[in-house]
Amino acid sequence: MDVGADEFEQSLPLLQELVLGADFVGLDIEFTGLRSNLSRPQQISLFDLPSEWYLKTRHSVQQFTICQIGLSVFSSIEGESNKYVAHSCNFFLFPTTFGILDSEFSFQASSVQFLNQYGFDYNKFLKNGIPYMNEEQEKKIKHNILTGNWRVRSSLDKDQIKVVIDEVTRWLDLAEEGDWMTLPGIAGFQAFEVQLVLRQALPDIWTVLRDQGIIVKKVSKQHRWYLENTSCDRESCWKEKILLSARGFSVFFQMLVKAQKPLVGHNMMMDLLHLHEKFFRPLPESYDQFKLNIHNLFPILIDTKNVTKDIWKELNFPRVSNLSEVYEVLNSDLNPTRNSGPVVIHASKCEKYVETKYPHEAAYDAFLCGSVLLKVAHLLLWRVHSAGPMPEPSFSLYLDVLAPYVNQVNLIRAGVPKINFSGPDCPSIRPPILLLRVRRWPGVSEQQVYREFQNVCKFDVRRLSRSQFLLLTNKFKDARSILKEYRGHPTLQVSLYRYWRHSPNINCLLQVCGVVTTWALLALLLGRPGP
Numbered sequence: 111m112d113v114g115a116d117e118f119e120q121s122l123p124l125l126q127e128l129v130l131g132a133d134f135v136g137l138d139i140e141f142t143g144l145r146s147n148l149s150r151p152q153q154i155s156l157f158d159l160p161s162e163w164y165l166k167t168r169h170s171v172q173q174f175t176i177c178q179i180g181l182s183v184f185s186s187i188e189g190e191s192n193k194y195v196a197h198s199c200n201f202f203l204f205p206t207t208f209g210i211l212d213s214e215f216s217f218q219a220s221s222v223q224f225l226n227q228y229g230f231d232y233n234k235f236l237k238n239g240i241p242y243m244n245e246e247q248e249k250k251i252k253h254n255i256l257t258g259n260w261r262v263r264s265s266l267d268k269d270q271i272k273v274v275i276d277e278v279t280r281w282l283d284l285a286e287e288g289d290w291m292t293l294p295g296i297a298g299f300q301a302f303e304v305q306l307v308l309r310q311a312l313p314d315i316w317t318v319l320r321d322q323g324i325i326v327k328k329v330s331k332q333h334r335w336y337l338e339n340t341s342c343d344r345e346s347c348w349k350e351k352i353l354l355s356a357r358g359f360s361v362f363f364q365m366l367v368k369a370q371k372p373l374v375g376h377n378m379m380m381d382l383l384h385l386h387e388k389f390f391r392p393l394p395e396s397y398d399q400f401k402l403n404i405h406n407l408f409p410i411l412i413d414t415k416n417v418t419k420d421i422w423k424e425l426n427f428p429r430v431s432n433l434s435e436v437y438e439v440l441n442s443d444l445n446p447t448r449n450s451g452p453v454v455i456h457a458s459k460c461e462k463y464v465e466t467k468y469p470h471e472a473a474y475d476a477f478l479c480g481s482v483l484l485k486v487a488h489l490l491l492w493r494v495h496s497a498g499p500m501p502e503p504s505f506s507l508y509l510d511v512l513a514p515y516v517n518q519v520n521l522i523r524a525g526v527p528k529i530n531f532s533g534p535d536c537p538s539i540r541p542p543i544l545l546l547r548v549r550r551w552p553g554v555s556e557q558q559v560y561r562e563f564q565n566v567c568k569f570d571v572r573r574l575s576r577s578q579f580l581l582l583t584n585k586f587k588d589a590r591s592i593l594k595e596y597r598g599h600p601t602l603q604v605s606l607y608r609y610w611r612h613s614p615n616i617n618c619l620l621q622v623c624g625v626v627t628t629w630a631l632l633a634l635l636l637g638r639p640g641p
Contacts, residue, residue: 111459111473112200114238118358121199126365128183128197133505134372134412136182136196136480138472139381140225143174143218154523156570156582160535161397163524168393171383175215176203176242177225177235179359180472184454184480192503196480197457198473201359202231204239208303208356211243211251228470241358245391248360252353271307278308278315278326285328294323302352363389372410372509376433376479379519379529382411405517405531412512414482415520416528421486424493434469437478440485451488452503454481487512523570527584541589544581545574545607549600562602567591580607 113121129135145154146169154166182198205213226232243251274293281291296304301324305317308326316337318325329337354361363385366373375381382404387393390407394400404411418436421427427444430436441448456464460473468474487508492500494511501507509516517532526538548554556571559579563569567588569581581604583589596604 111198112202112234113240114202114234115204115240115358116238118201118240119355122362122365125199125362128185129366129369129371132183132185132369132371133194134184134374134480134483135366136180136184136198136476136478136483137373137375137378137381138180138475138479139176139384140178140180140230140470140472141174141221141380141384142177143216143221144170144380145218146170146173146216155572156523156525156540156584157572157580158524160521160524160526160529163521164397164400165395167380167383168395171380171387171393173216174218174221175205175213176384176388177232177239178202178230178472180474180476182473182476182480184484186505192451193453193455194484195455195457196460196477198460198463198477200471200473201362202234202239203242203359204235206241206243206247206251206356206358208241208251208352210254211247211356225470228468230471241356242360242363242388243357244360244387244389248353248357251356255353271304274304275308275311278312281326282312282315282328287328287330290325290327292320292323292325296324302355306352360389367407370409372412373408374412374414374479374483376413376436376475376482377415377520377522378411378413379521382408382519401529401531409532410509411517411519411531412483412515413519413528414479414486416518417486417512417515418482419520420515421489425489432469433475433478433482434467436482440482440489445485445489447485447488447492450492452484454484483512484508523584541583541586543607544569544589544592545605546579546581546596547603547605548577548579549603551601563592566595 145167152166152169154163158166179201180198181201182196184194184196187193187195205215207213277293278291285291293304301319305319305324308315308317308324313331313334314328316327316329316334318327383393383400385407386400386403390403394403414433414436422430425444425446427439430439439445445451456477462468463474463477488503490511491503491507495501518528518530520528525540526535527540529535546559548559554577556573556579559571559581560569563581567583567585569583569588569592572580572582574580581592592604593606596602
């Protein structure tokens with residue numbers, strides 16, 4: 111089901127009911143871009159500590175925006191064993207533009223091409239996107255609206271408002287008291303904004319919002335005064351409605367937070383960063399504060415990428431490169447619990463995913479996340495009880511076997527493979543750092559070193575000194591291969607990096623200590639009295 115700005119407010123009661131009754135919620139987000147083209151020192155690297163990775167990625171999250179959020183709400187069906195119904199929704203979003211609020215964001219050509227390849231509807235994003243704002247933006251706009259200190263936000267809106275006022279003014283010249291006209295095609299919080307402008311500009315009209323548009327009625331000044339002071343549709347009520355409409359998807363985000371349901375994604379780190387930035391608060395500079403905020407918002411996070419990595423190794427499943435392939439393997443005969451696992455059906459109005467695949471459509475990928483979670487959890491439960499009878503499956507039992515993976519979110523290209531949102535991060539389990547010594551290659555750069563090895567395997571490269579570089583890969587076999595092949599190389603010599611032996615800081619400290627010790631000995635010898 112696709113939801114844009116026109117349908118969103120009417121959908122909120124149903125969405126709230128679904129989330130409150132859910133076992134868990136699958137999530138996927140599409141963006142206008144992923145990573146800024148930063149200079150090499152600012153690019154993410156296997157050398158990065160989680161805090162360094164976070165600070166580098168924070169800039170990209172602030173630069174790009176969300177164009178589509180997919181949610182798939184999974185609920186167990188009462189009275190039916192291990193059967194779930196999934197309500198899947200696509201939400202097209204566009205930043206709120208109202209008063210002083212006018213966001214800037216970038217497009218990345220590769221991201222646009224990628225989404226276009228999979229049929230993304232940019233018209234729905236740009237023309238009918240649901241507005242949203244974070245708490246900091248909400249405070250500013252709420253103060254401006256409630257104090258009356260607001261203004262039409264752009265020259266385009268001013269032109270549109272002028273056209274509307276001119277149209278209503280021409281009609282007023284010919285209208286009799288009690289006559290009315292309709293302004294069609296104005297919806298959402300913009301309809302409230304237009305009404306406020308009209309009422310401020312024209313003292314002998316009254317406006318009402320209806321399904322067909324804004325109804326403008328010619329009234330006497332006495333009747334206008336009466337309506338302003340007695341109508342439930344008076345200006346003070348409107349201002350609250352404007353704020354509600356301008357908040358848009360952020361209203362539903364708060365419902366999701368209050369529901370405290372497990373949130374499930376696949377490689378969901380970027381999703382969490384954008385959720386924080388766009389709907390909660392601007393990303394803090396402190397990495398630890400970010401972790402704490404996310405854990406308070408969503409106490410139970412499950413990243414299916416992190417869960418499936420372990421299962422794949424144990425069951426020797428074929429290599430996969432994306433979520434769709436994971437789902438296909440778990441639905442195949444390779445899965446020993448395929449015929450005994452949970453059954454998932456699509457809710458009415460969400461049945462387009464029954465027969466047709468829509469990869470990289472956010473709601474479809476959110477559905478895949480939830481389905482993969484259930485199938486993997488069933489595999490884990492089956493493994494735990496392989497020696498005896500298996501209990502009747504339930505989502506609470508699934509959560510028990512998933513406990514080691516809860517709040518462990520996969521991290522791409524960093525010094526650790528995952529982030530722990532409910533405690534200290536796990537130590538690195540990456541292959542050891544390698545030391546490259548370069549001979550007879552003056553002025554060699556990190557990029558040249560990278561190109562030298564890229565045909566064999568991919569390493570992240572960091573300069574240590576003029577002729578020494580650190581190499582790091584996330585595959586142990588690549589580290590072993592390079593150590594073997596380049597051990598006796600005449601120009602490029604590779605060995606294991608030992609911090610206490612090779613670090614320039616340690617070497618400098620040892621040299622200083624040596625000098626100090628030498629001077630101390632000399633002072634001792636020279637200062638000793640003769641016989």
